[in-house]
Amino acid sequence: MPRITWICASGREVEAEVAVGRTLMEAARGLGIEGIHSECGGNLACATCHVVVDPARAAALGSPDAMEDDMLDMVDAGREPTSRLSCQLTVTPAFDGLRLTVPGV
Amino acid sequence: MVADIVILGAGQAAVSAIETLRKAGSTAAITLIGDETALPYQRPPLSKAMLKGEVEAATLSLRPQAWYEGVTLRLGVRAERIDRAAACVQLSDGTAVRFDRLLLCTGSQARRLPSGIGGTLAGVLSLRGLGDAVALRGALAGARRLAVIGGGYVGLEVAAVARGLGLEVTLVEAGARILNRVACAETAALLRARHRAEGVRIIEGCGVSRILGETRAQGVELDDGTVVPADLVLVGIGAVAGDALAAAAGLATRNGILVDGFCATEDPRIFAAGDCATFPLGGVPGRLESVQNAIDQAACAAQNMLGASVAYAPVPWFWSDQYDLKLQIAGIGTGADRIVTCAGKRAGAVSHWYYAGDRLCAVDAVSDPAMHMLARRFLAAGSAPAPDAVAEGWQAVMAFSKAPA
Numbered sequence: 378m379p380r381i382t383w384i385c386a387s388g389r390e391v392e393a394e395v396a397v398g399r400t401l402m403e404a405a406r407g408l409g410i411e412g413i414h415s416e417c418g419g420n421l422a423c424a425t426c427h428v429v430v431d432p433a434r435a436a437a438l439g440s441p442d443a444m445e446d447d448m449l450d451m452v453d454a455g456r457e458p459t460s461r462l463s464c465q466l467t468v469t470p471a472f473d474g475l476r477l478t479v480p481g482v
Numbered sequence: 483m484v485a486d487i488v489i490l491g492a493g494q495a496a497v498s499a500i501e502t503l504r505k506a507g508s509t510a511a512i513t514l515i516g517d518e519t520a521l522p523y524q525r526p527p528l529s530k531a532m533l534k535g536e537v538e539a540a541t542l543s544l545r546p547q548a549w550y551e552g553v554t555l556r557l558g559v560r561a562e563r564i565d566r567a568a569a570c571v572q573l574s575d576g577t578a579v580r581f582d583r584l585l586l587c588t589g590s591q592a593r594r595l596p597s598g599i600g601g602t603l604a605g606v607l608s609l610r611g612l613g614d615a616v617a618l619r620g621a622l623a624g625a626r627r628l629a630v631i632g633g634g635y636v637g638l639e640v641a642a643v644a645r646g647l648g649l650e651v652t653l654v655e656a657g658a659r660i661l662n663r664v665a666c667a668e669t670a671a672l673l674r675a676r677h678r679a680e681g682v683r684i685i686e687g688c689g690v691s692r693i694l695g696e697t698r699a700q701g702v703e704l705d706d707g708t709v710v711p712a713d714l715v716l717v718g719i720g721a722v723a724g725d726a727l728a729a730a731a732g733l734a735t736r737n738g739i740l741v742d743g744f745c746a747t748e749d750p751r752i753f754a755a756g757d758c759a760t761f762p763l764g765g766v767p768g769r770l771e772s773v774q775n776a777i778d779q780a781a782c783a784a785q786n787m788l789g790a791s792v793a794y795a796p797v798p799w800f801w802s803d804q805y806d807l808k809l810q811i812a813g814i815g816t817g818a819d820r821i822v823t824c825a826g827k828r829a830g831a832v833s834h835w836y837y838a839g840d841r842l843c844a845v846d847a848v849s850d851p852a853m854h855m856l857a858r859r860f861l862a863a864g865s866a867p868a869p870d871a872v873a874e875g876w877q878a879v880m881a882f883s884k885a886p887a
Binding site: 418 | 527541545
């Protein structure tokens with residue numbers, strides 16, 4: 378299974394294997410990653426699962442669609458060039474080794 | 483010292499409370515009691531993705547089993563009674579659980595039609611829990627004509643899904659219009675138009691006199707005598723607060739368990755949060771049925787159970803997905819005297835801003851998440867663009883948000 382690392386605002390790093398087909402938001406919620414609240418449960422309604430993707434890997438994950446793009450403009454922590462909502466990122470084998478920064482607010 | 487915390491009701495609020503208790507470093511023993519056997523799960527998809535068959539029950543869990551380590555899970559048992567004198571909750575399996583602090587997050591139940599007018603016939607369903615969703619999904623697969631009673635979120639979402647599945651759908655709303663309690667007339671008009679364009683027949687301002695059929699629903703008879711033929715009826719006429727146990731224990735209830743601004747009942751050991759709680763909302767006792775409220779109020783209650791004094795002052799928000807429309811509502815529109823329409827950046831994006839004088843009360847955003855997010859920020863800060871600016875469109879709202887305060 379692809380290995381993913383979350384880097385929390387506190388500096389804590391969490392590395393875990395995530396099954397292909399799950400979203401990174403679901404995985405983070407299960408792991409109790411600080412800063413991933415996912416209030417709407419992945420319905421693209423709340424923008425509380427914001428992550429910043431390692432810039433070297435961002436392009437390979439595709440681009441946000443229009444709704445996600447609009448939501449990202451409004452995230453509390455401010456948008457970074459490789460900001461994503463992790464409920465929209467469904468894990469594929471290409472995600473292996475991905476590092477995500479979880480912005481603190 | 484709070485040694486034993488009991489959470490009654492295993493839903494979104496319970497998960498939020500556990501998370502908050504842990505974050506606060508509480509060492510109290512936590513027991514979670516719920517009458518369903520499933521781990522706490524997300525409800526919003528029950529009327530959307532779950533009905534469409536896009537997700538399965540197992541994926542709806544809010545947290546995996548392992549997350550509950552250290553929490554005593556008592557799932558699949560019913561609480562029979564709250565014994566305040568003995569500080570314990572008596573369960574349907576004959577056991578009792580003692581508490582120092584008790585959090586009631588007993589949710590709400592679907593309001594039903596009386597059996598005298600056909601409310602309990604086969605083929606008459608409601609939608610609240612996972613079991614309801616599984617039953618409705620199965621029934622939709624075998625039905626041709628659906629009658630939806632009630633034009634709130636649940637009714638409209640189910641109507642949208644059913645149309646997508648190819649059913650003939652009629653929706654009947656007894657009130658003057660759909661979304662009467664929860665969105666402004668402009669938003670309702672937009673959704674009505676979309677549902678009609680998708681082929682849903684919408685009848686407003688007309689009540690249901692009875693559901694026809696001997697043992698199985700065959701149609702719905704309206705107050706004006708019209709008969710809507712149907713082989714499946716979905717009743718979506720609101721929810722009733724789960725306040726019976728609290729009331730039986732002598733706690734004050736008023737369309738919900740009455741709590742103060744700190745989520746406490748009149749018994750300082752007992753708190754309530756989520757759908758079941760009636761709390762001071764904008765100066766009057768109110769109740770919110772939403773994910774936001776379940777999460778935030780339970781987090782507030784959890785802190786206060788540990789001795790903090792955190793006041794609950796939410797910016798309520800809700801969402802609903804129908805077809806490809808995303809409706810997001812922030813704030814409470816009660817008391818507004820005008821609605822200002824704001825054109826959005828993208829085709830189909832529009833928001834309706836509710837003002838009482840110059841004070842912003844609420845915003846309905848349709849497929850305009852950016853305006854929704856900004857509205858929440860404005861409502862939280864108590865500072866919002868003037869109605870004239872909003873009327874100019876999204877750029878003016880954006881400019882206000884970026885202007886130095």
